[in-house]
Amino acid sequence: MSAVVLPDRHPVSTFLDDVRAAEAAAAGTVWTYDHLRWPLLADNPWYGAVPLLAAAAGVTDRARLGTLIASPNFRHPVPFAKELMTLDQLTGGRLELGVGVGTEGLDAHVLGETLSRAERTDRFAEWLSLLDTLLRQPVTTVRGERYSAVDAASIPGCVQQPRVPFTVAATGPRALRLAARYGSGWVTYGPFGADVPAEEWFASIAEQSRRLTDALAEEGREATALRRVVLVGLEVTWPFASAERYRETLGRLADAGIDEVALHWPRPDDGRGVPEAAMPLVLEAHGL
Numbered sequence: 001m002s003a004v005v006l007p008d009r010h011p012v013s014t015f016l017d018d019v020r021a022a023e024a025a026a027a028g029t030v031w032t033y034d035h036l037r038w039p040l041l042a043d044n045p046w047y048g049a050v051p052l053l054a055a056a057a058g059v060t061d062r063a064r065l066g067t068l069i070a071s072p073n074f075r076h077p078v079p080f081a082k083e084l085m086t087l088d089q090l091t092g093g094r095l096e097l098g099v100g101v102g103t104e105g106l107d108a109h110v111l112g113e114t115l116s117r118a119e120r121t122d123r124f125a126e127w128l129s130l131l132d133t134l135l136r137q138p139v140t141t142v143r144g145e146r147y148s149a150v151d152a153a154s155i156p157g158c159v160q161q162p163r164v165p166f167t168v169a170a171t172g173p174r175a176l177r178l179a180a181r182y183g184s185g186w187v188t189y190g191p192f193g194a195d196v197p198a199e200e201w202f203a204s205i206a207e208q209s210r211r212l213t214d215a216l217a218e219e220g221r222e223a224t225a226l227r228r229v230v231l232v233g234l235e236v237t238w239p240f241a242s243a244e245r246y247r248e249t250l251g252r253l254a255d256a257g258i259d260e261v262a263l264h265w266p267r268p269d270d271g272r273g274v275p276e277a278a279m280p281l282v283l284e285a286h287g288l
Contacts (some may be wrong), residue, residue, distance in 0.1 A: 002029075002229075003027055003029040003030070003260055003262040004031070005033070006018050007032065007038060007041060007264070008032070008046050008047050008052070011045075012047060015032075015052060015203055016055060016059050018265055020059055022063065023063040025288060026092055029063065029199070029262070030064070030065055032068065033067075033099055034049040034068070034069060034071070036074055036110050037110065038106070039106060049067050050083050054063050054087060057094070060094075063094070064094045066095060066096030067097060067099075067171045069098040071102030071106045072127040072261065073111070077127055077134055078149050079129040080131065081134035081152070084158075088164050088276070089098035090157075090211070091158055092159060095158075096165060096185075097165065098166075098168075098273065099128060099131075099166055100169030101120050101121055107254050121172070121174050123145045124178065125178060125267070126210065127146070128178055130144060130147050132166070132182055134152055135154060135157075135158055140153050140154070156217050165184035166182050166184055166185070166187055167183065169186075169187045169188065170186060170188070173211070176208075176215040177215050179215065180215035180216045180226070181219050185227040185228070185229055186228050189229065189233045193235075195235065196236075202237065205230055206255075206256035207259040209256050209286075212226070223257070227260060228257055228259045229261070230258050230261055231259060232262065240274060242281070243284065246281055248284060
C-alpha cells in the first residue's frame with residue numbers, strides 16, 4: 001500500500017492502534033495532519049502532530065512517519081527544526097516532512113493572522129529556506145524579513161543526510177518552483193472543492209504534474225527527481241466503488257506521472273476515509 005493519512009483519533013491509543021494496523025498493511029508512509037484545529041473535526045479532540053509522531057515511532061519499525069502538512073501558520077523554523085531533528089533520531093531516519101504554504105483557515109485565524117495568498121507564499125519561501133538551512137548545518141545564523149536564527153544549533157543533526165526529506169504541497173507556479181528547488185517529493189489533492197467530477201480531477205492532477213516537470217527543468221533537475229504523491233481527499237469517494245474502478249484510478253494517476261497514492265485510513269467512528277468495505281479491494285490492488 002502506498003501511504004495512509006491518519007487524522008487524529010481519540011484516545012491516543014486508538015491513533016497508535018491504527019498506525020500499527022497501517023504498518024501491518026504495508027503502508028510505506030503513515031502521515032498525520034499538522035494542525036491546531038481541523039475544520040472537519042473542529043469540535044473533536046485534537047492532538048499535536050509532533051508528540052503523536054514521537055509516540056508512533058515507538059510502536060513501529062518500518063513505516064515512514066510524517067506530517068501532511070506542516071506550515072508557517074504556527075510553526076517557527078528554529079524550534080520546529082529542533083523537533084524535526086529529534087523526530088528523525090527517534091524514528092531512526094524514518095521521518096518524512098510534508099510542508100506547504102498553509103491555508104487561511106483555522107490555524108491562521110487562531111493566531112489572528114489575515115495574510116493574503118501572495119503574502120503567505122512569500123512567508124513560505126523564507127520559512128522553507130531557513131528550515132532547509134537549519135536542518136543541514138550544525139549551527140545557523142540568519143537574519144530574515146520574517147524569521148531569524150542566531151547561533152541556532154542542530155546537533156547531532158538528522159539521521160538522514162543532508163537532512164530529512166521534504167514533500168512539498170504545491171499547485172500554484174511559485175509554490176511549484178519551491179517544490180522543485182527543495183523537494184524530495186511533491187503532494188497534491190488535485191482541484192480544490194467537494195464533488196469535483198472524476199474527469200476534472202484527473203485532468204487537474206495531470207496538468208499540475210506537467211507544470212511541476214516544467215518547474216523542475218527550470219531548476220536544472222530531472223522530471224524523476226521528485227516522488228509525486230496524490231492525496232485522495234475525503235470528498236473523493238468514487239475510486240472505491242469497485243475493484244475495477246480503483247485499479248483504473250491507479251492506472252490513470254500513473255499515466256499522469258504519479259508515483260504514490262495517499263489514502264485516508266478508515267474512521268469507524270464517523271465513516272470518513274476509505275470505506276471499511278473497500279479495504280480488501282484497495283489492499284488487493286496494491287498486491288497485498
